[in-house]
Amino acid sequence: MLHNKKRLAFTLPAVAIAASFALPASAAVVASIKPIGFIAAAIADGVTPVEVLLPDGASEHDYALRPSDVKRIKNADLVVWVGPEMEAFLTKSAAELPANKNLEIAEIAGVKPLLITGADDDDEHDHAHDQAHGAADSADHDAVDEHHHGQFNMHLWMSPEIARQSAVAIHGKLLELMPQSKAKLDANLQHFEAELADTDKHIGAQLAPVRNKGYFVFHDAYSYFEKHYGLSPLGHFTVNPEIQPGAQRLNQIRTQLVEQKATCVFAEPQFRPAVIDAVSRGTNVRKGTLDPLGMGISLTKDSYVKFLSQLSSQYASCLNGA
Numbered sequence: 153m154l155h156n157k158k159r160l161a162f163t164l165p166a167v168a169i170a171a172s173f174a175l176p177a178s179a180a181v182v183a184s185i186k187p188i189g190f191i192a193a194a195i196a197d198g199v200t201p202v203e204v205l206l207p208d209g210a211s212e213h214d215y216a217l218r219p220s221d222v223k224r225i226k227n228a229d230l231v232v233w234v235g236p237e238m239e240a241f242l243t244k245s246a247a248e249l250p251a252n253k254n255l256e257i258a259e260i261a262g263v264k265p266l267l268i269t270g271a272d273d274d275d276e277h278d279h280a281h282d283q284a285h286g287a288a289d290s291a292d293h294d295a296v297d298e299h300h301h302g303q304f305n306m307h308l309w310m311s312p313e314i315a316r317q318s319a320v321a322i323h324g325k326l327l328e329l330m331p332q333s334k335a336k337l338d339a340n341l342q343h344f345e346a347e348l349a350d351t352d353k354h355i356g357a358q359l360a361p362v363r364n365k366g367y368f369v370f371h372d373a374y375s376y377f378e379k380h381y382g383l384s385p386l387g388h389f390t391v392n393p394e395i396q397p398g399a400q401r402l403n404q405i406r407t408q409l410v411e412q413k414a415t416c417v418f419a420e421p422q423f424r425p426a427v428i429d430a431v432s433r434g435t436n437v438r439k440g441t442l443d444p445l446g447m448g449i450s451l452t453k454d455s456y457v458k459f460l461s462q463l464s465s466q467y468a469s470c471l472n473g474a
Contacts, residue, residue, distance in 0.1 A: 186447070234306050257321070365415040367385060368386055368418070370420050371392070377460075
């Protein structure tokens, strides 16, 4: 009997090891950041898992891939990201993927005409930076800014229309890879488009009363959302959140707050800069928080519309004074 127990002890691990070699690493849709994961999760629901590279609390502007991330990218059915101007950390790994497993949202044909230029913002930011830090280090700094933002504002997930086109593109890619799941993929896309249309109407009604109220955001991430819903931003503290705004820029913002041209200043969960507190101190301006990455929202088929609704409520609550 003892002899049999010993044999069993050696046999079970051997079986487990053999099984682990027999099973391939689980493939999935891998999204660069959470809001892109939200869109992918809506289309992939019930078909294939969706994973997000960027952890909650991290910023897409300065993230570095871990070895485990690189492995996930290589094993993925599909990698979805905005593009190298936003997620510089993905450029090398994405370039090594076959075309049918790599979806760069900025390169979708229908998205290109919708891109908003960031040139004016860069000019304003460069001027403030030169004033604060001197022209000597400006060239290095501009290189960082250009690296992340380039010619266009790349926070594309803030646009409901670009999100819809992204969903269509994800559907197309997954259909190529998993034609046996056509019925489910088609139903998922139809559900996403219907939910998005309903949410869009609701947000439009929610934000209509605050369209003419001025405010400042911490960094230039919201242009697509603001343009879509007709909001009235007065400006932003910085284009690139890795770099603090210059003294002249802060003085300009402070002047407008004192003159009561702004109702709110918005910080972000990923960045809680002291400059917002300093500039708003002694004024009647309210402080709010906008979450451009949807921290705390889990990936489900309805997570993107929850993300948009949360963002809308964050705007409305501060601008309304609720």
